[in-house]
Amino acid sequence: MEIAAKRVLVTGAGGFIGSTLVDALLDQGCQVRALVRYNSAGSWGALEQLESGRLARVEVVQGNVEDPFSVSRAVDGCEVVFHLAALIAIPYSYRAPQSYVATNVTGTLNVLEACRTHRVDRLVHTSTSETYGTAQYCPIDEKHPLQGQSPYSATKIAADKLAESYYRSFDLPVATLRPFNTFGPRQSARAIIPTIISQALSRADIRLGSLSPVRDLTFVKDTAAAFIAIAKSDAAVGQVVNCGNGKGLAVGALAERILRLMGMEGERAIVADETRIRPEKSEVFELVCDNSLAHRVAGWRPSVSLDDGLLETISYIRANLTRYKADLYNV
Numbered sequence: 001m002e003i004a005a006k007r008v009l010v011t012g013a014g015g016f017i018g019s020t021l022v023d024a025l026l027d028q029g030c031q032v033r034a035l036v037r038y039n040s041a042g043s044w045g046a047l048e049q050l051e052s053g054r055l056a057r058v059e060v061v062q063g064n065v066e067d068p069f070s071v072s073r074a075v076d077g078c079e080v081v082f083h084l085a086a087l088i089a090i091p092y093s094y095r096a097p098q099s100y101v102a103t104n105v106t107g108t109l110n111v112l113e114a115c116r117t118h119r120v121d122r123l124v125h126t127s128t129s130e131t132y133g134t135a136q137y138c139p140i141d142e143k144h145p146l147q148g149q150s151p152y153s154a155t156k157i158a159a160d161k162l163a164e165s166y167y168r169s170f171d172l173p174v175a176t177l178r179p180f181n182t183f184g185p186r187q188s189a190r191a192i193i194p195t196i197i198s199q200a201l202s203r204a205d206i207r208l209g210s211l212s213p214v215r216d217l218t219f220v221k222d223t224a225a226a227f228i229a230i231a232k233s234d235a236a237v238g239q240v241v242n243c244g245n246g247k248g249l250a251v252g253a254l255a256e257r258i259l260r261l262m263g264m265e266g267e268r269a270i271v272a273d274e275t276r277i278r279p280e281k282s283e284v285f286e287l288v289c290d291n292s293l294a295h296r297v298a299g300w301r302p303s304v305s306l307d308d309g310l311l312e313t314i315s316y317i318r319a320n321l322t323r324y325k326a327d328l329y330n331v
Contacts, residue, residue, distance in 0.1 A: 206255055
């Protein structure tokens with residue numbers, strides 16, 4: 001399915017991946033409507049960092065995926081929907097699990113029902129590699145068992161299954177993209193890579209959680225390209241498709257690599273901070289992606305190397321350091 005010139009909705013467009021996807025969709029020639037979470041400050045989040053001429057081409061609407069009326073109005077008139085709106089921070093899900101059910105489960109249900117009612121041509125729903133839990137085998141393919149090792153991951157499993165049910169029950173043309181860890185410019189200090197970089201630029205030490213978990217890291221422009229490739233692929237409809245690099249790196253080794261790229265090797269202590277460590281049975285120790293299905297059904301492969309992506313991210317955070325609270329644990 002071609003998406004050029006189509007009316008496209010992105011939920012969660014104020015987020016780091018969502019805003020990057022909006023940018024990429026403009027390059028595809030789409031007419032983009034961006035749903036950002038309503039707030040009294042009128043902030044559009046990371047979407048405001050788009051170049052002003054490009055942002056002027058986007059129809060920005062404020063709303064809340066937890067409200068079905070808000071969602072229905074946003075979906076109305078759109079042919080393709082990318083559903084990225086979610087609460088994503090794992091540590092905060094220990095503190096506020098009901099909020100995650102409201103946004104990730106009920107919010108997804110509202111998007112699915114609105115897409116069914118308005119008969120959209122394609123819905124791409126966003127999953128997460130956290131739904132797999134600690135790997136039972138690596139690399140992880142889409143047949144790997146799902147494990148709810150945090151309230152966050154449990155709500156995303158529920159959302160994914162709702163999407164599956166709408167495909168099977170109502171023939172909704174929905175495909176689910178399951179990204180592994182994404183990084184890049186505009187990402188908040190909630191995530192591991194901005195945490196390392198912003199602390200390296202601001203502190204004498206770098207305080208992290210456990211240093212041994214292994215993660216598969218994908219640059220955000222590659223993740224945005226995967227969303228678009230999945231939307232175009234008729235073969236992806238009804239499927240869950242992984243999106244990742246296929247290479248794993250331990251958190252401690254990642255921190256050392258970033259310091260080396262920043263020219264700070266040996267200048268910062270890397271400390272495992274107990275307050276940042278997940279509960280033992282909740283920690284996900286290894287996530288490495290098998291991305292072969294994405295290539296088969298959508299022709300997608302990552303194109304940006306880890307070091308190139310890290311260098312671009314380092315440059316962004318250097319120029320925007322005041323956006324980061326490096327002295328705080330950002331959950």
